[in-house]
Amino acid sequence: MTIDETGLKSLMLAGLDGDAASHRALLGQLSGRLRAYYRGKLARIGRGAVEAEDLVQEAILAIHLKRHTYDPAEPLTPWVHAIARYKLIDFLRRTRTSVADVPIDEADNIAAHDDNVDAESTFDVRRLMERLPKNMRCSIEAVKLDGLSIAEAAKRCGISEPGVKMSIHRGLKTLAAMIARETQA
Amino acid sequence: MKTDELVTLLSTNLEPVDRRSIARTIYFALGAGSIVALGLSLVGLGVRADLTTAHAFMFLVMKLAFAFGIVGLALVYLTKLARPGGERKTPSFLVIMPFLVIVVLAAISLALAPSSHWEKMIVGDQWLECLISIPIIAIVPFAISMWVVRRAAPTDLARAGAFAGLAAGGVSAMAYALHCTDDSLPFIAVWYGGTIVLCTLAGAALGPRLLRW
Numbered sequence: 152m153t154i155d156e157t158g159l160k161s162l163m164l165a166g167l168d169g170d171a172a173s174h175r176a177l178l179g180q181l182s183g184r185l186r187a188y189y190r191g192k193l194a195r196i197g198r199g200a201v202e203a204e205d206l207v208q209e210a211i212l213a214i215h216l217k218r219h220t221y222d223p224a225e226p227l228t229p230w231v232h233a234i235a236r237y238k239l240i241d242f243l244r245r246t247r248t249s250v251a252d253v254p255i256d257e258a259d260n261i262a263a264h265d266d267n268v269d270a271e272s273t274f275d276v277r278r279l280m281e282r283l284p285k286n287m288r289c290s291i292e293a294v295k296l297d298g299l300s301i302a303e304a305a306k307r308c309g310i311s312e313p314g315v316k317m318s319i320h321r322g323l324k325t326l327a328a329m330i331a332r333e334t335q336a
Numbered sequence: 337m338k339t340d341e342l343v344t345l346l347s348t349n350l351e352p353v354d355r356r357s358i359a360r361t362i363y364f365a366l367g368a369g370s371i372v373a374l375g376l377s378l379v380g381l382g383v384r385a386d387l388t389t390a391h392a393f394m395f396l397v398m399k400l401a402f403a404f405g406i407v408g409l410a411l412v413y414l415t416k417l418a419r420p421g422g423e424r425k426t427p428s429f430l431v432i433m434p435f436l437v438i439v440v441l442a443a444i445s446l447a448l449a450p451s452s453h454w455e456k457m458i459v460g461d462q463w464l465e466c467l468i469s470i471p472i473i474a475i476v477p478f479a480i481s482m483w484v485v486r487r488a489a490p491t492d493l494a495r496a497g498a499f500a501g502l503a504a505g506g507v508s509a510m511a512y513a514l515h516c517t518d519d520s521l522p523f524i525a526v527w528y529g530g531t532i533v534l535c536t537l538a539g540a541a542l543g544p545r546l547l548r549w
Contacts, residue, residue: 166350167355169351175343182340208339211346215346217420223355233421234491295349296348299349300349301349
């Protein structure tokens with residue numbers, strides 16, 4: 152039941168340097184742990200697995216968008232836990248459940264088994280993306296879904312390369328906000 | 337949508353990240369806030385006329401040292417508290433040091449003076465101006481700090497807000513010191529210290545509302 156701090160941290164550091172495979176592995180492993188964490192928390196207040204999956208995806212997006220806030224001098228686990236816990240409290244406030252109903256525990260309890268990788272969340276990112284402004288949608292589709300390079304995406308969307316990068320960043324942030332709104336029960 | 341698809345989406349064509357951007361942005365924000373505060377103080381209030389005298393200069397330096405100490409400490413903590421989980425292992429009691437020092441110095445200077453001077457030393461001539469000016473000058477630095485701190489994703493919003501307020505109050509006190517002609521340690525302790533504490537409390541109160549991300 153112990154979280155692999157060293158392994159995850161080295162994946163995180165490689166991901167910060169731009170190594171996509173490491174980043175993918177990191178998010179994959181963390182999503183399993185987050186799933187177990189949120190299911191445990193939500194089960195205690197009678198919420199289902201779908202809501203847990205929404206939270207997993209919110210937390211994964213936050214971890215991705217806020218990865219520049221990780222200080223490599225510090226261990227990774229507390230940073231992840233702080234985000235996971237913040238998103239949980241935020242979710243409970245949005246869905247008007249008293250925070251007092253949920254026991255919030257200490258940093259090391261994120262580690263747990265992952266039993267159902269196939270769970271789906273309530274929202275569909277592709278459907279949400281249709282609501283994004285054109286440049287953001289085009290940039291994310293080109294680079295993140297179709298795997299084009301920044302230069303190819305710039306040509307396809309008819310904007311500059313820095314414009315593509317900024318559109319992706321802003322678009323993901325907007326998506327995260329939409330997901331948060333979408334999961335309001 | 338499956339979480340796995342989201343993970344794939346986020347990892348495709350990953351961009352490297354600048355790890356030092358948090359500290360740099362916060363320093364930059366406070367720098368910009370200081371410029372605005374200085375401008376407001378110089379244009380709105382003007383530099384004190386007697387700055388060429390040694391006495392006035394000495395007190396200006398003292399006020400600046402007090403404010404600098406606060407801003408410096410606030411910055412150290414703010415760069416930690418702005419990050420997720422930054423409140424962990426960050427005992428922030430050290431931040432009362434500048435206040436403690438000024439209160440002790442003020443007490444000594446009161447003890448050395450005859451009690452008939454005490455009221456003048458504490459209340460000064462412009463206590464009301466000080467009480468109003470420092471929070472007003474602090475507004476812009478506070479807004480800029482809150483904006484950058486929010487983007488960094490703090491998870492203890494009240495504490496992060498308090499430290500943004502503290503830093504803004506310190507910056508504002510630096511700017512106001514250029515104008516202020518009340519030269520006594522008890523005055524600095526009560527009115528500078530008090531208004532900076534006020535800014536801190538305001539930050540703590542506004543943090544949970546303004547810093548949500």
